[in-house]
Amino acid sequence: MTFISNNSINYLQFSIPDVAKISEITKDVFWIRMPLQFKLDHINLWLLRDKINNQPGWTLIDTGLFNQNNKIIWKLIIEKYFFGLKLQRVICTHMHPDHIGLANWFCKGLDDNRWNAELWMSHSEFFNGKTYSLEGKLSSHHENNSRGLFTLNFFYSHGCNIKTNKIKIDERSNYYSSMVPDFPISFHKISDKQQIKIGKSKWKIITGAGHSPEHVSLYNNKENLLISGDMVLPSITSHIGVFPDEPNGNPLEEFLTSLNKFKLLPKNTFVLPSHGQPFEGIMARIKQLENHHQKRMQEILSNCKNKKTAYELIPKIFSKKLDNHQFFFALCKIIAHLNYGWHMKKLRRFEQQGIIKFETVI
Numbered sequence: 134m135t136f137i138s139n140n141s142i143n144y145l146q147f148s149i150p151d152v153a154k155i156s157e158i159t160k161d162v163f164w165i166r167m168p169l170q171f172k173l174d175h176i177n178l179w180l181l182r183d184k185i186n187n188q189p190g191w192t193l194i195d196t197g198l199f200n201q202n203n204k205i206i207w208k209l210i211i212e213k214y215f216f217g218l219k220l221q222r223v224i225c226t227h228m229h230p231d232h233i234g235l236a237n238w239f240c241k242g243l244d245d246n247r248w249n250a251e252l253w254m255s256h257s258e259f260f261n262g263k264t265y266s267l268e269g270k271l272s273s274h275h276e277n278n279s280r281g282l283f284t285l286n287f288f289y290s291h292g293c294n295i296k297t298n299k300i301k302i303d304e305r306s307n308y309y310s311s312m313v314p315d316f317p318i319s320f321h322k323i324s325d326k327q328q329i330k331i332g333k334s335k336w337k338i339i340t341g342a343g344h345s346p347e348h349v350s351l352y353n354n355k356e357n358l359l360i361s362g363d364m365v366l367p368s369i370t371s372h373i374g375v376f377p378d379e380p381n382g383n384p385l386e387e388f389l390t391s392l393n394k395f396k397l398l399p400k401n402t403f404v405l406p407s408h409g410q411p412f413e414g415i416m417a418r419i420k421q422l423e424n425h426h427q428k429r430m431q432e433i434l435s436n437c438k439n440k441k442t443a444y445e446l447i448p449k450i451f452s453k454k455l456d457n458h459q460f461f462f463a464l465c466k467i468i469a470h471l472n473y474g475w476h477m478k479k480l481r482r483f484e485q486q487g488i489i490k491f492e493t494v495i
């Protein structure tokens with residue numbers, strides 16, 4: 134085994150699976166990569182050998198985005214690597230479209246009902262995802278699109294010029310349901326600290342908040358393997374944002390608190406993340422993530438000596454030109470830091486004529 138060292142993080146040199154190929158991690162765990170059409174251009178998915186009621190089959194962890202191209206890729210993988218065995222369950226780490234997009238298609242047995250697989254998810258992730266998916270569909274039938282107006286008001290309150298950005302914001306309001314048009318009808322609930330058996334192995338559920346409401350990671354003690362989902366990523370930071378649904382939320386606090394759970398794992402835990410490459414060095418990575426958020430908080434505090442809106446902070450914090458997708462992610466991220474500072478009483482929050490500004494407490 135060879136490692137590529139990046140500070141204190143070691144990437145184990147597994148070959149990155151090509152499109153429609155799989156790469157073996159252990160004899161029961163396989164790595165699949167699906168394309169994403171964003172700047173972040175891929176998601177890692179994990180296929181595990183399973184056996185339920187004495188029937189051998191497969192469990193899939195996360196699905197990739199809902200689109201025709203991915204369905205074609207999946208059919209090639211199933212043809213080549215499933216050896217005629219059925220998919221028995223789909224576990225979704227969380228409700229984001231790249232993780233759950235194809236869950237319904239998988240659960241109902243693709244286009245020809247070839248199997249019936251259960252969806253396993255945490256309670257909050259299932260109902261949040263289902264609500265977003267349905268809400269988008271319902272509001273798109275109304276002329277007075279309430280979700281659209283609500284989203285518009287939220288971004289307006291954070292200083293966004295809604296006249297120049299209206300089209301951009303409208304695009305965002307039904308974004309989730311356009312990406313997840315098809316949501317499974319029922320699920321099997323999994324919860325924190327629960328042990329689940331997949332094939333011969335036991336996996337412990339570790340839930341985390343902040344990136345999404347009740348994100349599920351899975352830890353296999355015997356193999357010392359962690360399927361971390363989006364909670365701990367090696368080369369990018371997980372998106373932590375405040376969204377219109379919970380404008381006063383403090384997801385950054387939730388995320389940092391959740392990271393503490395991962396500090397209880399062995400130092401040499403081998404991490405299988407949803408983006409980037411499998412790595413070792415989880416403690417060092419958590420430290421880097423904590424430092425990143427600390428540094429960002431300091432930048433925001435020094436920029437808010439005079440009252441600022443979240444919108445005004447974007448060019449001060451992000452020097453690169455942002456596309457529409459990145460712009461809204463950046464805005465929600467900044468609001469997460471502002472709310473974090475506000476809840477910690479390091480920032481004061483003012484609201485005047487519907488516009489929210491923050492000022493550093495000296």
Ligand SMILES: [Zn+2]
Binds near residue numbers: 229363
């Ligand atoms: Zn995510």
